[in-house]
Amino acid sequence: MKFTIICDESGTENRHLVIGALVIPRTNHALLIEEMKTLKKDLHLRWEGEIKWGKVSKKYIEKYKKITEWFFNHLKSNHLKFRAHVIDTAKKEYREYGDGDKENSFYKVFFHLLVQCIKRLAIEEEGSNVLILLDDKKNRYPFRLPLLKETLNKALKRDLKLREIVANVEPRHSSGKRVEGLIQIVDVLIGAIGYVRNGSHRESNASPAKIEMIDFLENLIGTKFEYDTHAGALFNIWTFDVCVPLEKKKHYKKNRPIT
Numbered sequence: 237m238k239f240t241i242i243c244d245e246s247g248t249e250n251r252h253l254v255i256g257a258l259v260i261p262r263t264n265h266a267l268l269i270e271e272m273k274t275l276k277k278d279l280h281l282r283w284e285g286e287i288k289w290g291k292v293s294k295k296y297i298e299k300y301k302k303i304t305e306w307f308f309n310h311l312k313s314n315h316l317k318f319r320a321h322v323i324d325t326a327k328k329e330y331r332e333y334g335d336g337d338k339e340n341s342f343y344k345v346f347f348h349l350l351v352q353c354i355k356r357l358a359i360e361e362e363g364s365n366v367l368i369l370l371d372d373k374k375n376r377y378p379f380r381l382p383l384l385k386e387t388l389n390k391a392l393k394r395d396l397k398l399r400e401i402v403a404n405v406e407p408r409h410s411s412g413k414r415v416e417g418l419i420q421i422v423d424v425l426i427g428a429i430g431y432v433r434n435g436s437h438r439e440s441n442a443s444p445a446k447i448e449m450i451d452f453l454e455n456l457i458g459t460k461f462e463y464d465t466h467a468g469a470l471f472n473i474w475t476f477d478v479c480v481p482l483e484k485k486k487h488y489k490k491n492r493p494i495t
Contacts, residue, residue: 237361238262241353243346244371244410244422246289247430254433255346256320256426257353258418262367264315265418272417275306286411287420289427293445300424301452307421308456311470320426321349321476322433333478339376343384345476346370350384351391356467358396365403371419372407381405428453429473432461 242258260268273283279299281287292300310316323330323345334341350368357364368388370381377383385405392398408416410423428450431437437447454460457471465473 237363238365239357239361239367240265241350241366241368242408242416242418242422243350243368244419244426245342245346246423246426247434248342250430250434251324251326252430252433253323253325253342253345254320254426254430255323255349256318256422256429257349258422259317259319259353259357260315260418264310268310268316269417271306272303275303276417279303283417284412284415286415288410288423289431289446292424292427292443292449297445297449300449304421304424304453305456314470317470317472318422318425319349319353319472319474320429321345321474322429323476323478327478329479329482333482339380341478343380344481345478347384347387347391348476348481350388354388354392354401355396358392358398358401364401366401367403368405369408369416369419370405371423372409381407425453429461 238261240260240262242260244256246254246256276283276285276287279302281299287300287303311318325341330341331338334344354364354366357366368385382405385402388402388405389400392401408414408419410416410419428446431446432450436442437450450461459465459471459473461473463473464475465471467474
């Protein structure tokens with residue numbers, strides 16, 4: 237079965253980075269896009285315009301509620317899944333994990349989110365083929381996406397004996413004529429999670445509209461964003477501890493056979 241995984245990140249300048257992935261059967265992806273286009277039109281929102289956590293305000297909150305409620309109806313119908321990892325970037329191990337390179341650390345934690353999503357797909361759906369769409373961003377190293385594809389396929393071949401399960405990793409825009417609309421949903425969800433995990437909702441200058449939106453989303457999900465959820469949840473939040481893979485890496489280097 238063919239799947240699309242749509243990804244975004246939030247809080248790159250905050251202590252807690254949140255990365256999110258929407259996992260959708262490829263046939264559902266096209267249907268959801270058409271539905272979202274109609275919904276945005278009904279709400280008098282331009283398709284090319286960007287829905288994002290940063291725009292949650294008194295002016296837009298009711299429209300954002302309708303869009304996220306539409307999304308959760310599909311989630312509860314098992315038409316898609318959502319997975320988010322929360323990473324404490326203040327830990328010295330986070331920088332060490334990327335060999336002192338912040339961009340490298342970022343893509344390594346994205347690798348772990350994606351590999352977990354794909355492994356679950358491969359177990360549940362034999363013969364899966366995955367297209368990964370990442371929010372377009374400028375990278376210092378120009379070959380990040382081809383390298384991510386290569387690294388994922390190598391890991392999946394090693395662990396599950398699967399060959400070339402990742403068809404491609406491609407950039408997508410969150411606004412404009414070539415917009416990938418569902419990236420906007422991911423942005424709102426991970427933005428809300430990050431607002432809570434970074435403690436912004438408790439600050440004296442916290443946005444009343446954002447707090448209202450968080451309460452609305454938590455009621456839809458049935459859990460608070462402070463908490464992790466179990467791995468099989470349709471809406472999964474997980475605190476990813478970089479110390480675990482870092483220790484595995486150190487152990488491997490220490491014990492690998494000399495050739």
